[in-house]
Amino acid sequence: MPFIPLVPFSELPDNSHKSVRFGSKTVALFHYGGVITALDHACIHKGGDLGQGVIQILDDGERYVVCPWHGWQYNLKSGQAPFGYKDRQAIYDVIVDNGMICISEEPVKQAFKAEHESDPIADLRNLDYQLTPTSLNVLGISATNMNRDLPRPSTSESALQNALDFASSKFGAATKMIRLRDLNFRHCEGYYSRHEQACTWPCSISEMDAEDGMNEIYRSLVLWADAVILATPIRWGNASSLYYKMAERLNTIQNQITIHDKVLIKNKVASFIITGGQDNVQGVAGQLNSFFTDLGFTFPPFNFVGWSRGWIAEDMENNYTRFFRNRYVKRSVMDLVTNSMQLVMQIKKMDSSDLQAPKPKISEAGTLNG
């Protein structure tokens, strides 16, 4: 097989590697331990540039390049993934001729991407939607945080539970509550910051970790729910940190739109319950609305219930009682659910003749004391 001269030997000193383009191809050249090797530069996972990878010596004593996007590893000499994996990166023969590093015109071993017998996230990968033309699946997501062993009353979560109960009793909806604090999941690791294509669906963290708690959110939010009600406390003027931890992991959904024109969430309805002892209901609602619309959600009118007793209401031990005594809260939660359900029905062309217009009434607003 003919060899193609690529770069002068002097441009690839020992202990270095880089990608080099020739014609329509690019190879990653490695010079370690006095040996020069060449792999196809585009990682077989999602195309990360191995020429920008990190070199590691693994337990077998061999050198591997670690893909900079999500960490797949390939032996520098054989292109093979570590023991236990059958994947292989394409490799080229290399010679040094007349001071030039030359590689074989074609790979001497082709890339091989192994089929994995069981794929725990196949439903996410294949987008196996569980919706039907008449389903009314309502997902509640509670973003409040608390000590699991010392639970305390939560206004946002209790209102959310009431909302789900009402959706079930009034509309016959199937309901599901997810408490973010019960899920173990990693924060978004920002792979898109290296390259936009490195943010994948399913999320590469889900691919790495079948136990990733976000898989429950992805399944419920993308594949199952017709309507989502998110409930959050206000913490320093914003939704809770748990909400943001989840929201950042939903980049995987939003980036499919920006990168691939692929909208995973269509004809789904979102609404919010936002409660705080102090203020900024509108600020939080604005943030939630702008993010959820960017995910593809549709909103009913009056799509959030807000509750705040104001900056000086420090008597938080009384907040929960006051919250549930308040007529505005009771009515607004029911109206929130009703409008969400009605919009789902409109979208599905089911009967929906009962849209509410729940403007808060001063008479129901209550005071600092009651």
Ligand code: FES
């Ligand atoms: S693209 Fe290489 S590990 Fe994902």
